[in-house]
Amino acid sequence: MTRPALVCCSHGTDSPEGRAVISAIVGAAASLVGVPTYETYVDVQYPQIDEVVASFDGPAVIVPLLLSPGFHTSVDIGRAASSREGLVATGTLGPDPLLVDILVDRLAAAGLRDGDRVVLAASGSSRPEAAARVEEVRAALAARIPQPVTVGYAYGATPKVADAVAEARGDGRVVVASYVLAPGHFANLVAAAGADVVTDPLGLAPDGSAEPRIAQIVAARYAGV
Known part of the structure; x- marks a missing residue:
């Protein structure tokens, strides 16, 4: 066959x-x-x-x-x-455990510190099922690292990444974990959101x-x- x-x-x-x-x-x-x-x-x-x-x-x-x-x-x-x-x-x-593994590895390579706050930055969609899947990834990532993890979206949903970064801003750094597949428009929006550190898109290896x-x-x- x-x-x-x-x-x-x-x-x-x-x-x-x-x-x-x-x-x-x-x-x-x-x-x-x-x-x-x-x-x-x-x-x-x-x-x-x-x-x-x-x-x-x-x-x-x-x-x-x-x-x-x-x-x-x-x-x-x-x-x-x-x-x-x-x-x-x-x-x-997504969601998939390997994606969470990649996120954890990228954050470690970015020098994630105690006291940092992490924003998981997705491209975004108006569909509620998209937000539900991103929340699954956020919860899985939060279970793997001690830093607090929130969500922001580049487009199509709220909060926007820049707003999530501003909300997370405290005494430590804000680190954006890019939940975007490849370089391009959405990755550029994530990179411009004002975080102290932004990891690379998931599909781009170090x-x-x-x-x-x-x-x-x-x-x-x-x-x-």
Whole structure:
């Protein structure tokens, strides 16, 4: 029996660095899964998801390269998955224990100190299910570090990251843990929110390559269908 193809669907970005990170994640996931793999988007970049699923026959698993559910998963990806037989969409990358591991590692590398306060900064969505998933990640991160952890959003939800940073401001530093997948618009909004320290997007490894644990999550989503 032919194994389903893998369709990796990200938001899309104008950032060359962000595009490179996403493409590297897709390439690493393709190597792990070992099936024909397609890279596609819901906005900004092409080819977009409807074009891609119409371009080939046979079964496929669509894995959203998105950290939380929202409009794009329910509308764009949902529409594509229901467009013909043999297509199925998985859940988003988050929440996942590996994402929390990455956050903990990034905070440690940033020199997190006693007395710091942490703001988990997500891209944001107006959909309540997105906030619920981010809260799961916040709670899991708070269970791993002694510093208090709150949430802020770059767009589409409140509190905004800048407001969360201002609210957290006390005697110590405010450290933003970026819960954004790749460099680009949302990562720039997070970086400009006024924190003392901001960690890199989750998909960008410290050496500038793609974070391999993201590809592992993609492979796990594919295998779990």
